[in-house]
Amino acid sequence: MKKVTLLSLVFCLSASLGLKAQQQVSIDLNTNDAKHVISKHIYGHFAEHLGRCIYDGFWVDPALNVPKKDRIRLDIVDALKKINIPNLRWPGGCFADEYHWRDGIGPRAQRPKMVNTNWGGVVEDNSFGTHEFLELCGLLGAEPYIAGNVGSGTVEEMAKWVEYLNFDGVSPLANLRKENGKAEPWKVSFWGVGNENWGCGGNMTAEFYADQYRRYATYARNYPGAPLKKIAGGANSWDTNWTDVLMKKIPLNEMWGISLHYYTIPTGNWTTKGSSTDFGEAQYFSTLKNGLAMDSLVRAHSAIMDKYDPTKKVALVVDEWGIWTDVIPGTNPGFLYQQNSMRDAVIAGSTLNIFNNHSDRVKVASLAQTVNVLQALILTEKEKMLLTPTYHVFDLFKVHMEAKQIPLKFSSPGYKVGNETVPAINASASIDAKGAVHITLVNVDAKQKISINTALNGLKWSKVTGRIVTSAKFTDHNSFDNPNKITARTFTGAKKSGNQLVAELPPLSVVELELK
Structure with missing residues (x-):
């Protein structure tokens, strides 16, 4: 040809x-x-311990009459494999900076319970932890993208999680992994050093976080055969100063990427965001206007990054994006359960076109979130499961993965x-x-x-x-x-x-x- x-x-x-x-x-x-x-990782997804994304989503009651491996729901796995899901980001989100990974390993009956203070104040039993998540990624054929705890964790805690995941040798952490049933390391590559550290991840200043990033990243080791792609916790929407400070203070060779979070709020008002299904043309239009702003947003942050990194070695990682509406009436406000309409499909297609057209800088993105939360691909109700309009858009766009823009x-x-x-x-x-x-x-x-x-x-x-x-x-x-x-x-x-x-x-x- x-x-x-x-x-x-x-x-x-x-x-x-x-x-x-x-x-x-x-x-x-x-x-x-x-x-x-066009990196396939632009088509990535996000699964936080939030509402019914993990529990009653990916990870179900043993008595639920659906195909399962252990407690992983296989009809969800099959649907996501069909669209070639490239990566899955976990455990948060805000939950990541209150999550202590040792609570989620070992015999499930012995794992300590905790309160999920960010999302609904529900009890987290830690039955879905590191091994379960990586088993899920294996079933999906997706690369894991793990967000580490900088907000309430320690440098040692993160360093030892990396060792537990990636070290193929003799050490206390590698031995513990083997005792818990995994002889070979997973060699996880994508690693977020904190999440939204300007907000729920610690309410830090950009200058303070940049110093913390360098400290944490130093001890997140590249073990043989397992180099890390370390991603700095980037800006909230239009805060280009945050990006500027991080690009200025963190040496380029110490980070693979820098993240960006942006949610499309139909009304533009975080207090009353608007319904996911009951709206007229005026609100449809305002949603479009806010969603299409992603192009200007990516351009603005890319311009800052270009000042320090003209050869574009550092990736822009838009690892939280999507429509955020008011929850379905009668559901737990902390669970962020919303419907998914043709409007969502239009926003999804438009956003993916934007990312494709910025493939020189945007290398990873994560739609929020995969199951039962925000702009989900999949909704479940006990044994029932449906694919949303957004899911079908991802099915159309998978042809762009690893093709030249x-x-x-x-x-x-x-x-x-x-x-x-x-x-x-x-x-x-x-x-x-x-x-x-x-x-x-x-x-x-x-x-x-x-x-x-x-x-x-x-x-x-x-x-x-x-x-x-x-x-x-x-x-x-x-x-x-x-x-x-x-x-x-x-x-x-x-x-x-x-x-x-x-x-x-x-x-x-x-x-x-x-x-x-």
Whole structure:
């Protein structure tokens, strides 16, 4: 297959259902500029000891009538394997900085109980600990990403956890691991040195945390065959000063990455965030506006990092992101259980397009959270399980994993509500090792379809296939009574016409196209 020298995509947005004057938008993609690999770890996930994510999610009552290995729920495992889950971040979140790993090893009946003070004040029995988490990762085929305790822990505690996990030799910690049933080390690579240390992780200043990071990271050893990717606890949303201080005070060779946390709040108000299913177009729009800000946010922090690291050796790790709404009425406020609508799918696709387009700096991301919490992929109710619209978007986007990102340029038509406007379309593209081109497109407009007339210069291709996630209303969602209302379906709205690609994107749609 020849290299694609230029892909020019022409989008025609109907001004109305009456097909008045159409606005044309060109997207240029040049595969000769495809240099940066889209890391599969951009498609990572987050599982905190919070609500029903671990307990009654991944880790269930032995009496529950579902397929299990030990107490790990296997229908969840199978669903996540289907989307090639690359990594899983654990044990938090805020829980990480009150978690003491020794409480979660050894015979379960002898493990001490604790109170989860961050999330609902429930009793944590520590039955799901280090061995159980790493067994789960093994079943998933996912790399573990462990967040260490800097807030209430000690340097020695973290250092010995690394030794317990990774040392292949004779030592008290390696021997203890063997006594607990694991002869060979796990060789865990991704390691977070604390979490949200500006807040629940210790209410530290950036300067104090930077010094603490250097101290903790010094004793988190690289054992033979197990080099660590140490990730500094980065900024809360727009706090670029935090990023600046860390980049200035921590030598680049002492950290693999620096994290960033950003949640999309529909109302922009943390006190009253808005419902996950009961909202109108104005709140749909405000959610879009807040979610699409991720692009500006990544650019702002990347610009700070570029001052100190112009060759981009340090990764930006967006290890908490997603929509955060008010909880479902009648559920525990500390459990953060919310539904997942077509709005969530649109935000998920848009955010993943943003990460793909910043693949030179963004190397890891973690959606919050995997099961039953916030923008979850999976919801459970006793034996029942459903896949959310967000899950199906991840299923579409997995084609980009480890492919080369194709830079693109375009000017989107606007989606206007009231006096404000956001881009109606966003997109990313990649070329895989076999030469197939994948384009993911999101039409955020709740009313207007987008027609595509695409000229493909220099590309010999014979067919286009596609899949789509869409629904009539932005409030539509999957329920336990109707679990397949929104799924990934074959997209029949694209075809080859001469050497042109023509397609039509419905309103509220996430589309993946493959050209071969």
